[in-house]
Amino acid sequence: MFKFFAKAGLKRSEEELSNFTETFIAGPAIDNSIFVWRAAIFNYQVSRRDPDWDRCLGSQIGENQGLIQLKVIETNKAVNSLFKKGHHDDVVGLKIWNMTFRSMSNMALQHYGKALWRHIETLQDMTKAVAEADIEEEKQLVGSDSPAVTLMNNSVELVKYIPPQFS
Numbered sequence: 530m531f532k533f534f535a536k537a538g539l540k541r542s543e544e545e546l547s548n549f550t551e552t553f554i555a556g557p558a559i560d561n562s563i564f565v566w567r568a569a570i571f572n573y574q575v576s577r578r579d580p581d582w583d584r585c586l587g588s589q590i591g592e593n594q595g596l597i598q599l600k601v602i603e604t605n606k607a608v609n610s611l612f613k614k615g616h617h618d619d620v621v622g623l624k625i626w627n628m629t630f631r632s633m634s635n636m637a638l639q640h641y642g643k644a645l646w647r648h649i650e651t652l653q654d655m656t657k658a659v660a661e662a663d664i665e666e667e668k669q670l671v672g673s674d675s676p677a678v679t680l681m682n683n684s685v686e687l688v689k690y691i692p693p694q695f696s
Contacts, residue, residue, distance in 0.1 A: 543641075546628055546641040548608055549628050553645065554648045558652060561648075562656040564618060565622070566660045566663065567618050567619050568622040568623070568626060569660070569684045570622070570681065570687075571619075573684040576651070581596050582600070585633070586692045594634065597630050597633050599629040601627065604627035604660075607628055625645070629695075642694065645695070647695075656686065660681070664681045
């Protein structure tokens with residue numbers, strides 16, 4: 530019975546990964562750059578308060594599987610919460626991490642993560658430009674000393690980050 534549920538869960542994950550990756554890669558580069566910028570901000574925020582986040586992202590194939598499964602569940606819950614609140618750009622940004630952890634959770638799914646991150650790598654210059662424009666706009670709205678501007682400045686370098694399993 531357990532094998533049946535495990536196989537069904539793997540099939541569902543594979544369908545979701547396939548759909549997300551294909552849709553994301555086919556999407557407009559400017560939109561995807563905005564989503565990757567949001568993903569970089571999430572990466573910075575979460576890694577500052579959760580050491581397991583970086584441990585999972587830095588995992589080699591087959592390592593930390595229990596923690597990675599937990600990150601799949603946590604990011605999925607957070608995606609659903611953001612969606613209900615109508616934060617759609619943030620939803621896709623966090624969904625990138627959800628799909629990344631799902632890709633890391635099973636060798637049969639890893640090729641989806643590689644395809645996703647190969648595409649994200651092609652967006653790095655545009656994503657950095659989006660980030661810089663976003664920071665300038667935020668400075669105009671709230672001033673340079675704002676915590677939001679500090680957060681964004683600290684997140685900029687993470688637009689170049691690619692998890693080691695996918696680099």
